[in-house]
Amino acid sequence: MKLSSKNLDQRLDTLYDAIIVGGGMGGLSAAIYLARYGLKCLVIEKGRGRSLWMQDLRNYLGIDPNTPGRDILNHGVKQAIQWGADYLPGFVEDVVDEGDHFAVRVKVGKQNSIYPVFHSKYLIAASGIIDILPQIENMQNIYDYAGYTLHVCMICDGFDMWDQKAVLIAGTESQINAAFVLNWFTPYISVLTHGLCTVGDEMKQKLADHGYPLYEAPIARILGENHHMSGIELTDGTIVEATTGLINMGSIYHNRYLKGIAGLEWDGENLITNNMMQTSHPRLFALGDLKQGINQVSIAVADGTLAATQIWRNIRRASTPRKWEENIARVTAAK
C-alpha cells in the first residue's frame, strides 16, 4: 500500500523482509519480484532519480522507444503496490545494522518533516546516481535540453547523435577522453570544459590530432528551441554550433546512508557485489548504478530480479516447510 505521514504508523511495528532504498527501475523490479514471492517489502523513494529525467527510453525491450522514464516508474509503482509491496515517498537519512535487522530512518515530508524508523531483515540499496550538470545562472535552460538533444548516456543515445555536430561537456581532463569513444557515433566533436579544469598539452595535442576544437570558457547558455539545440553560447561570446551534446561530468552517488555500515567492500563509490547482487554484507544487496558495471535500465531491472530471488531463497531456506496436514493425519491413521 502507499504510505505517507498519515498512515505510516501502521507499519512501524512491521519487520519487513526487505526495505528497498530507491524506487527507480532496479528498486521497482525488486519490489515486484519480492511481492510475488509473498515477501513483505517497502520501497522508499526520494523522487527526482536519474530515470525520471529520461525523455525517451530507446533500448528497453517491449517498450515504445518514445516512452518517457516517468511512465515506466509510475507503472512500476502501481504494479508493485498491486502485488502487495508498500511504497513511501521519503528520503533515507540513515541505516543502522542492528545485527539481525536494519533500522532505516526516513525523512518524510519537506515541511514539518517527521523521521520514522522502519525495520527489515534485508536491505536493497537501489538509490542510484544523478548526473552532474554544468551549473549556469538559469538552470531551466539546461533542463530544457537535457534528456532531449543534450544527453548524459552515450550507450543510450549515441545512435541519436549520429554524424551530428556535437559538444562534449567535461569537468575534468580525464572526462575529455569520452570524445575518443563518442567519435564512434560522430567525428564532429567540440569539447567544452565550462572553465572547470585546465587541459594539459598532451590532451590538447590529442584533440588537435583528431580535429576536435577545445573551448575552455564557461557556458553561458544553450541555444535552440523546442528542446532542439542549435549551439552553445560561451561567456566570452563564442558560439559553438552543435545540434546535440553529451554531458560527461561524473555523477553524484546516493549512497551516504551506507557509509556507516561496517564490512561493505567498495570500488570507489560503487559497491562490489556477487552475481546475485549481494554485497560483502550478507543481508545487504546493491543494484543498478550503485554497483559496478554499465548504467542501463535493463541491467537495473535484472539486478532487481536477482537480488529479490536471492533474498527469497535465503528466507525460504530458513523457514519451516509447509505441510499438507490433513494428508499427514490420514497417512498416520493408515499406519
Add this chain to the structure above:
Amino acid sequence: MKLSSKNLDQRLDTLYDAIIVGGGMGGLSAAIYLARYGLKCLVIEKGRGRSLWMQDLRNYLGIDPNTPGRDILNHGVKQAIQWGADYLPGFVEDVVDEGDHFAVRVKVGKQNSIYPVFHSKYLIAASGIIDILPQIENMQNIYDYAGYTLHVCMICDGFDMWDQKAVLIAGTESQINAAFVLNWFTPYISVLTHGLCTVGDEMKQKLADHGYPLYEAPIARILGENHHMSGIELTDGTIVEATTGLINMGSIYHNRYLKGIAGLEWDGENLITNNMMQTSHPRLFALGDLKQGINQVSIAVADGTLAATQIWRNIRRASTPRKWEENIARVTAAK
C-alpha cells in the same frame, strides 16, 4: 530488414558484425543494442521459443502483467528492424568457426528448404530452451492449460498458485524435489510422475512426511475448461483434484549447433560466461537460458545489453578513430 528466401541473396556477401541465433527476449534485446551501436546484425529465429508460450508476463517492469510473451517478441522484432537489424525466420543447422569469422548455415522454409550460409565476426547464442511437457495422446489438451494455470516456471508463477491445490508433474525422482520449494507458495501439493520414473522409499517417506500424495500412473488428460484446470485424470481412472500445476520435467536446450565449436566451456548443457556474457571463446557470447543462472525475461534482456555492449567495445577498439578532417586541415595551416 526482414529477410526471407526471396531477398536473402542480398546478404550472402555481407560480413555481419554479429549473428544472433534466437529471436527471443535476449536475442532481440541484443539486436536493439547492436543496431543502436551502428553495428550490422542478423537475428535468426526458428519460432516456437519458450517466451512465445507465455500467456502473461507477470514480472517484467513496465509491462502490463497480462501481456502475452508474443506481444513483446513482435514489438521487439519491429524495433530491432527499425533500428537497422536484419531478421530471418529460419533454423540454424550448423556453425563453423573459420578463424576470424563464423559461417552460419541456416535452413530456410519448411518445404523446398534452402540452406544459405551467412558470415559474422561474432556469434550470440540466444536460442534458449523449451520445457519438456508430459506426452499424452491429445497434446492439444496440454496446450489448452500450459501457460495459463499449468505453469513451467515457479519464479514467474508461484504467486498465482498461492494456497491452491496444485499438481507437481515430474519426470525423474530428483525433479520431485521441486515440491519442497513449491510449498513456499502452497502446501496442497500432489506429485505426479506420469509413469516416467520409479520413486525410492526415502523420497516416498519424505513426501508422506509432508503430506504430499504421490501418483505414479500416467496422465490421461487435464480436466477443466477455458484454460482453468479443475484436476487431472490418470490412466488408472484416478482423478486428482487441482486448480493449478507446475510441470518440472526438465528442458531441451537448443544448442546443438554449438557442439562442434572448439574451446567452449560447458556446465552440463549451459555455457559458462563471464560478466559480459562472453563464453570461453572470445567471439562467442551466450544469453539467457543457454548460460548458467535463473531463467527470467528480465535477465535475458540484460544479458543482451551486456553482450552487445562488449561486442561494440571490441569492434570499436579495433577500429580507426574518426577524425574531424576539416579542423585538422585548419590546425595544420595555422601552424
